[in-house]
Amino acid sequence: MRRIDASRTYRILESGPIVMVSTHDGVRPNIMTMGFHMMVQHAPPLIGCVIGPWDHSFAALHNTGQCVLAVPGADLARTVVDVGNCSGTEVDKFERFGLAMSRPAKVKAPLLGDCLYNIECVVHDDTMVEKYQLFILKAVAAWSNDARKERRFLHHHGDGTFTADGERFDLRDRMTLWRQFQVDL
Template structure:
């Protein structure tokens, strides 16, 4: 095996999928691209990594709510564009031609062009690590959407796209928690 600089080790574990986080600060909606996400167990609890350097962070901290919007591969240029400009001076929904839809439980909008949206409440912020813990309160999926492949960031400007689905549900059925 060849040596890899420890500063690049994170590129081996980037989890994905890449998500858009929709927030609303009481005046306007904003979107940010997040590549570091985590599911917390077999529940609707999630964690994202962000911090004060992101314009949306103040809305997450102060309003304690957001929407996780899950884009597909056909939105890659939109996802990268959203991640490379600031909501401080850009209306990202308008600039990237995305359609906001009213959420039922939070003030942040759903994003119609995405495969799925999850309305969330912020339950904890671990400032030392830039971790925002979220609890999902409602979820929606566009079952009619033809493109369903999601993006996974490697961390160096390259992305991996979901591929073939391998079904081992029957093999694992006795090991999964009830209801999955």
């Protein structure tokens, strides 16, 4: 075994696919790229995400209590990075990157029509925001874009390198204890 710096832990445990966070501040929509998120519980579906006050989306999420988490396919990797390299205070990212918006059902932030999945969220708990910039979101609606040909999720390794999901293994028949969660997306 080779010892590595514990400060690199995030590069090992990056929780899941990169997501794009859509918000609306009452004037215009914005979007940011985010990798720091995690499932907190199944029911109701709660998601933890870190968005700091240095991000333009922070104020919109903090003030409105609403956002959309959109999961892009691997084919959007360059756009995901480019969106993360600029600020909504300086540019209309939807216009600059030609991202398609779709109408949400329960929140004011737009869905991202180019993404594989969209999850409409409301802030469920903000007690850890001041200390950790950690919002606990409750999923209130979810969408699947079945027309997308690229189905691989994009994972960031924290240093500008990415991987995309590859082969999937279906072991649902072995999940005897958690059958209630076996639903196709």
